[in-house]
Amino acid sequence: MARxxxxxxxxxxxxxxxxxxxxxxxxxxxxxxxxxxxxxxxSRPKAVVGRDPRASGEFLEAAVVAGxxxxxxxxxxxxxxxTPAVAYLTADxxxxxxxxxxxxxxxxxxxxxxxxxxxxHKLPDEVEDDIAQRLSQQWDRPTGPDVGRIQRMRDSHTRxxxxxxxxxxxxxxxxxIVIDGANGAASRVSPEVFRLAGxxxxxxxxxxxxxxxxxxxxxxxxxxxxxxxxxRGADLGIAHDGDADRCLAVDADGNEVDGDxxxxxxxxxxxxxxxxxxxxxxxxxxxxxxxxxxxxxxGITVRQTAVGDRYVLEEMRRSRLSLGGxxxxxxIFLDHGTTGDGVLTGLMLAARLAQTGRSLAxxxxxxxxxxxxxxxxxxxxxxxxxxxxxxxxxxxxEEKLLDGSGRVLLRKSGTEPVVRVxxxxxxxxxxxxxxxxxxxxxxxxxxx
Numbered sequence: 001m002a003r004x005x006x007x008x009x010x011x012x013x014x015x016x017x018x019x020x021x022x023x024x025x026x027x028x029x030x031x032x033x034x035x036x037x038x039x040x041x042x043s044r045p046k047a048v049v050g051r052d053p054r055a056s057g058e059f060l061e062a063a064v065v066a067g068x069x070x071x072x073x074x075x076x077x078x079x080x081x082x083t084p085a086v087a088y089l090t091a092d093x094x095x096x097x098x099x100x101x102x103x104x105x106x107x108x109x110x111x112x113x114x115x116x117x118x119x120x121h122k123l124p125d126e127v128e129d130d131i132a133q134r135l136s137q138q139w140d141r142p143t144g145p146d147v148g149r150i151q152r153m154r155d156s157h158t159r160x161x162x163x164x165x166x167x168x169x170x171x172x173x174x175x176x177i178v179i180d181g182a183n184g185a186a187s188r189v190s191p192e193v194f195r196l197a198g199x200x201x202x203x204x205x206x207x208x209x210x211x212x213x214x215x216x217x218x219x220x221x222x223x224x225x226x227x228x229x230x231x232r233g234a235d236l237g238i239a240h241d242g243d244a245d246r247c248l249a250v251d252a253d254g255n256e257v258d259g260d261x262x263x264x265x266x267x268x269x270x271x272x273x274x275x276x277x278x279x280x281x282x283x284x285x286x287x288x289x290x291x292x293x294x295x296x297x298x299g300i301t302v303r304q305t306a307v308g309d310r311y312v313l314e315e316m317r318r319s320r321l322s323l324g325g326x327x328x329x330x331x332i333f334l335d336h337g338t339t340g341d342g343v344l345t346g347l348m349l350a351a352r353l354a355q356t357g358r359s360l361a362x363x364x365x366x367x368x369x370x371x372x373x374x375x376x377x378x379x380x381x382x383x384x385x386x387x388x389x390x391x392x393x394x395x396x397x398e399e400k401l402l403d404g405s406g407r408v409l410l411r412k413s414g415t416e417p418v419v420r421v422x423x424x425x426x427x428x429x430x431x432x433x434x435x436x437x438x439x440x441x442x443x444x445x446x447x448x
Contacts, residue, residue, distance in 0.1 A: 004135075005128040007308040007414025009114025011103050014056030018111050020063040027067030027099065029134035030115055033127065034097035035073055037118070048093060048153070050078040050086035051101035052185040052243045055210035056111045060101050064113065068099075069148035070141065078156035080208075082185045082244035084341035085160040087120035091338065092159060102185065102243035105220050106416075108213050120338040121317075122310045157189060164193050167336045168347050169273070172354050173198035178237040178250075179346075180225045181206040182218025186244035190343045194238075197347060202232050214241065219248040219329055219342075226254035235353060236360045238346035245309075246329035247342035249349060251360040259329040260291040261364040262349055266331065267300050267323055268366065269352045275322060275335065276300070282315050282324030284308070285409060289424055294367040308414055309340045370406065371428040373435040377419045380446035382412035385419050394441040398423075398434050406431065410438065419446065 004010055010026065012018050035045030047068055051057035061077075068075050073096075078089055083100045090098030098116035106112075115123050115131070123131075142148075177199045181187035187206035194201045204224055205217030217224055219239040229237040229250050236257075237250035249257040263281060270276035280301040283291060287304070295302045303319070305311040309330040316324045316334045325331035330340030337344060353360060385391065395408050402408070406425035413420055421438050425431035 003129070004132040005125075007310060008104065009112045011106070011110060011112030013109055014054070014060065014111035018056075018060065018113065020059055023060045023063035023113060024067040025135050026113060026131065027064040028071045028139070029131045030097065030099070031068050031071035031073045032134055032139060033131050034115065034117065035071070038096045044148070045073045045096040046076065046093070047073050048076045048078055048086055048090045048095045048098040049101075050081040050089075050099075050156070052213060053080050053183070053187070053208035053210055054103070054108055054111055054213055054242075057101045058210075060111055060113070064099055064101065065150055069150055071139070071148065072142040072146055073148040075148060075150045076153040077150060078153045080185055081156055081160065082189065082341070082343060083114070084245055084337055084339050084344065085156070085189070087116050087339045088160060088163055088337060089153070089156055090116045090118070091120035092163070100243065104243045104245065105214055105218065105241040108211055108215065116338070122313060122339065161189060161193050161196065164344055164347060165196060167333075167344070168197055168351055170351050170355050171198040172347075172350050175199045175236075175350055175354055176232065176234040177201050177350060178225060178228045178232060178234045179203045179206070180217050180237065180239040181244075182214050182240050182242050183208040183212040184214065184218065184240060184242035184244060186240045186343055190238070190240060190244065190346070193343060193347065194350070199350060202228065202234065204228055218242065219246055222248065222250060222256055225250050226256075230254045236350065238350070240342040240346075241329075244342040245340040247331065247345040247349070248329045249346070249360060251364065253361065255361065257360060257364045259325055259327040259331065260288050260369065261367050262329065262345060263323070263325050263331060264291055264294050264367045265352055265363045266345075266348055267295065268298060269348070269355075270323055271298070271300060277320060277322040280319070280321050282312050282321055284312060284326050286422060287327050288367075288369045288372055289407065290367050290369040298366070307411060313339065370424045370426070371431045372422065372424045373428075373431040375421045375435050375439050376413070376416070377421060377439055377442045378417065379448060380419055380442055381448055382417060382419045382446070384446050385410055385412045385442070388445050391441055391445045394438060398438060402434070408434065408438065410442070
């Protein structure tokens with residue numbers, strides 16, 4: 001039986017896979033698992049709940065809040081806020097857990113439910129599995145004064161803003177920045193905090209209507225941002241995804257600056273300030289080989305994990321490291337947060353420009369990316385990607401041909417029904433050819 005939870009919560013088609021009934025039952029189960037410690041202390045559990053602006057988030061949030069309160073949990077309704085804001089507020093309010101409703105960078109019809117433990121940390125697999133197992137269990141319903149109470153957290157926005165400004169190392173005066181909010185959760189908070197930090201801001205993709213999240217804007221659609229940066233003569237552009245736990249950037253000439261380049265810039269900045277713990281950066285196996293080579297030249301160690309910011313975070317916490325992230329733009333500053341924070345990442349990147357007086361293109365030049373091709377293969381059985389012997393032999397044959405000058409990675413997506421094929425090589429054409437050959441094998445071997 002497949003796990004209910006993926007790499008980032010429970011996600012799927014809203015009102016199809018993710019129904020109000022599931023949201024209510026899941027919140028009740030989470031209340032029982034995550035509220036145990038509070039009940040053991042003789043106190044009532046408390047939870048922070050937030051969402052992105054998807055239309056489906058309105059009824060799903062209502063179901064989650066109803067489920068929590070019916071299970072005896074007091075609820076702080078934080079409203080529309082980025083995922084990292086909900087994680088921060090969970091810790092800042094000393095809540096027992098947090099709930100975020102979002103499907104991140106997915107299209108509007110999808111939605112998802114993710115939970116944060118006490119302190120704003122993502123849940124271990126075994127805790128998620130415990131919640132899933134509780135879905136069908138009978139439970140004693142509290143009555144009278146024992147039911148949970150619900151209150152609007154009216155200062156949620158300003159508390160998160162104050163947190164971001166507190167950790168910013170220097171002001172952004174003189175910088176001209178374009179912010180693309182993906183018509184998502186950061187549409188209000190991101191432009192506001194950049195202005196408060198001193199930047200001149202032009203904003204796009206910041207008019208969410210419940211239906212337009214990630215639609216042509218945001219970190220997966222950089223075209224409008226590139227055009228606007230050039231047209232406005234801006235120093236850089238910052239793009240978030242729907243729930244703003246990631247950040248990609250665009251330099252003054254409209255060139256994309258990905259998560260690997262951002263991490264390289266920030267790792268060097270933190271090493272210079274003496275805040276890069278153990279002079280070590282945590283990245284995933286999807287990061288470009290160029291990142292590893294650049295960090296080695298700069299005396300910075302790179303530790304690699306499985307794909308998913310939760311695995312990056314696990315390694316950071318285990319080894320007490322301060323910076324980690326993914327090529328997709330999830331960047332974690334463990335001294336200041338417990339999950340990827342796209343707004344904080346953009347602020348830190350802009351602060352480096354302001355502090356050095358150098359352009360983003362100059363700073364990003366520390367990393368020479370190897371040509372990389374990534375193809376998502378749909379309509380196949382992703383569960384067999386790691387067990388098919390013919391596919392494994394095909395990968396080994398392609399790696400032998402690359403002869404150390406590149407690499408191959410095949411993996412199943414944790415958030416979408418696809419197999420991801422990634423190839424790096426010395427030349428773009430070579431990487432493309434290898435990737436296309438492997439896509440053919442994936443479709444042949446894993447067809448449904």
